[in-house]
Amino acid sequence: MAKTALQFRHNGRDVAIFVDGGTNLLAALRELIGDMTPKFGCGQGGCGACSVLIDGELHLSCLTLAETVAGRSVETLDSLKDGPNLHPLQRAFADNFAAQCGYCTPGMLMAAKALLDRNPQPSRTEVIEAISGNICRCTGYEPIINAVLAAASGGRARA
Amino acid sequence: MTRHRGRGIASINYPIGMNLGGDPSQALVHSNPSGKFTVALSSIDLGQGMKSVTRQICAETLGVPVEDVYVDTADSDTGPHCMGSFASRGTHRVGNAVMMAAREARGVMMEAAAEELEVNAADLETDGRGNIHVKGAPHRSISTKDVAIAAQFKQGKTISGRGIFLVPLSDVDPETGEMSPATCYAHACLVAEVEVDDETGEVAMVRMDSAYELGRALNPRLVEQQLVGGAWMGISHALYETPEPYYPDPSHGPRDFVEYLMPGPGDICPHDIAVLERPAADGPFGAKGPGEMCANPVLPAVANAIFNAVGVRVDELPITPERVLRAIKAQGGARPQARR
Numbered sequence: 001m002a003k004t005a006l007q008f009r010h011n012g013r014d015v016a017i018f019v020d021g022g023t024n025l026l027a028a029l030r031e032l033i034g035d036m037t038p039k040f041g042c043g044q045g046g047c048g049a050c051s052v053l054i055d056g057e058l059h060l061s062c063l064t065l066a067e068t069v070a071g072r073s074v075e076t077l078d079s080l081k082d083g084p085n086l087h088p089l090q091r092a093f094a095d096n097f098a099a100q101c102g103y104c105t106p107g108m109l110m111a112a113k114a115l116l117d118r119n120p121q122p123s124r125t126e127v128i129e130a131i132s133g134n135i136c137r138c139t140g141y142e143p144i145i146n147a148v149l150a151a152a153s154g155g156r157a158r159a
Numbered sequence: 160m161t162r163h164r165g166r167g168i169a170s171i172n173y174p175i176g177m178n179l180g181g182d183p184s185q186a187l188v189h190s191n192p193s194g195k196f197t198v199a200l201s202s203i204d205l206g207q208g209m210k211s212v213t214r215q216i217c218a219e220t221l222g223v224p225v226e227d228v229y230v231d232t233a234d235s236d237t238g239p240h241c242m243g244s245f246a247s248r249g250t251h252r253v254g255n256a257v258m259m260a261a262r263e264a265r266g267v268m269m270e271a272a273a274e275e276l277e278v279n280a281a282d283l284e285t286d287g288r289g290n291i292h293v294k295g296a297p298h299r300s301i302s303t304k305d306v307a308i309a310a311q312f313k314q315g316k317t318i319s320g321r322g323i324f325l326v327p328l329s330d331v332d333p334e335t336g337e338m339s340p341a342t343c344y345a346h347a348c349l350v351a352e353v354e355v356d357d358e359t360g361e362v363a364m365v366r367m368d369s370a371y372e373l374g375r376a377l378n379p380r381l382v383e384q385q386l387v388g389g390a391w392m393g394i395s396h397a398l399y400e401t402p403e404p405y406y407p408d409p410s411h412g413p414r415d416f417v418e419y420l421m422p423g424p425g426d427i428c429p430h431d432i433a434v435l436e437r438p439a440a441d442g443p444f445g446a447k448g449p450g451e452m453c454a455n456p457v458l459p460a461v462a463n464a465i466f467n468a469v470g471v472r473v474d475e476l477p478i479t480p481e482r483v484l485r486a487i488k489a490q491g492g493a494r495p496q497a498r499r
Binding site: 041042044045046047097099100101102128129131132134135136137138139140141142143144145 | 205206207208380381383384387388389390391392415416417421423424425427430
């Protein structure tokens with residue numbers, strides 16, 4: 001099968017790869033670019049582990065054809081940390097014990113970032129809605145919801 | 160259509176670990192020439208925090224800072240044997256094995272320190288900050304690093320220890336059938352409040368209040384995270400999860416993780432938890448284990464709450480809307496029980 005040349009921005013850096021027709025963005029990121037932070041969970045858009053931002057908007061990379069991101073900007077979990085410094089959301093997840101096995105965490109963090117980017121002071125209900133496409137098997141969600149609220153308030157306690 | 164509120168209670172008595180073959184786990188502890196310690200385990204940390212807890216247990220037993228202990232669970236081929244991470248057994252079984260291994264390693268470390276300081280090992284103590292000194296004479300001191308270097312390059316000693324925890328085999332009394340399958344029991348009591356829709360059979364969680372008795376909580380935040388997550392799993396088992404079809408025809412059953420139902424973040428409810436600490440006689444530093452048992456009281460409490468709400472007794476899991484609705488229809492309508 002003929003390969004297609006594909007250029008896009010990946011975490012602020014221009015990348016150019018060749019993809020087979022039908023390659024999904026998750027496979028392109030993991031196998032061709034080597035960014036292993038988006039996770040393969042169900043491969044059907046049901047679990048949210050592969051969530052990434054495309055031009056700032058939350059998308060499931062397993063259901064996104066790689067070719068559709070040509071010329072666009074893709075952000076993954078790898079873009080959050082700044083050298084050894086954690087992003088406030090990552091710090092809040094650690095402080096609130098919001099990860100156990102950690103497999104859902106990259107998707108949860110991207111869903112939370114998409115929320116806080118457009119709504120810096122969300123309510124609890126808005127947080128629940130924002131992460132409702134992401135499945136977590138370990139935490140019972142409560143610590144994740146608390147972590148997102150803590151990050152939103154900049155570490156200050158919220159009522 | 161009416162939504163009925165109901166409240167149910169359940170108490171559990173949970174044996175830590177299992178009885179098969181004495182349910183053993185092993186641990187090996189050794190020092191590196193840097194004075195840092197490695198704990199080798201085949202036990203797997205699935206995110207519950209077993210690596211953190213065994214690290215604490217090892218550091219406390221050795222008398223060294225927790226930063227000086229590294230837990231390696233990398234490989235079940237090269238690591239000492241473990242039965243596995245299940246049955247709330249990690250802290251209790253593996254923790255005990257680590258404690259035994261660390262005690263033996265500490266003995267060698269103290270002997271090596273005694274040789275360097277030219278004193279009797281029985282006169283030495285650790286300060287928990289990486290030093291060993293003569294009791295009552297803190298200036299007669301040597302760092303664990305210098306002890307490790309001396310043991311490795313001068314004395315020819317391995318500062319190491321072996322540990323295993325095995326529950327004594329309990330035979331069944333042929334007359335009475337009596338036996339003691341476990342040595343350590345955790346306990347819990349949970350009250351669940353639900354709302355049952357008598358038109359759709361749907362059950363919504365309203366709130367939970369629980370008390371868990373887990374021996375000593377060696378790491379309270381990790382215990383809390385187990386209880387919060389475990390209770391969610393209990394809700395999931397009570398009301399959602401099954402590999403079996405919801406309907407008689409198997410073609411309607413879940414075929415993959417997308418169709419395998421689990422509660423989402425919008426399906427959880429407020430949960431107030433009290434942790435009671437009653438140290439276990441044979442637990443490491445009194446610990447039992449907050450694992451699988453976290454989920455268990457939720458299931459009967461939810462089933463009882465559904466009975467309290469609409470008067471139906473569903474004895475198959477999960478308690479799906481269809482099962483609730485069929486049971487309500489079979490008895491000719493919802494029969495709310497006395498509010499409790």
